Amino acid sequence: MGLIDAIPRREDAIGAPFRGLPGVPPMLAAPIVGCAFEPRCVHSVQSCKSHRPKLVETLDPSVFAACPVINDHLLERVS
Ligand code: SF4
Secondary structure, three states, X not given: OHHHHHOOOOOOOOOOOOOOOOOOOOOOOOOOOOOOOHHXXXXXXXXXXXXXXXXXXXXXXXXXXXXXXXXXXXXXXXX
């Protein structure tokens, strides 16, 4: 989800600051439980912390994403 938010939007002004993910990437030496983006994701839900997200079909049937809330967020962006 945070990665989706980082995609430039058509309505962004030219030269608008890059919207990256705040924080730092996870330490790869330690096993990652749940979603690797969970500590930095503003859309995370309880299961993101404890379970690796399963691939789900998005609103575009040709696109899958490993995120339980992807479709809710995409619907917000198009409405
Ligand atoms: S699975 Fe959870 S933590 Fe990972 S990007 Fe989606 S909402 Fe954020």
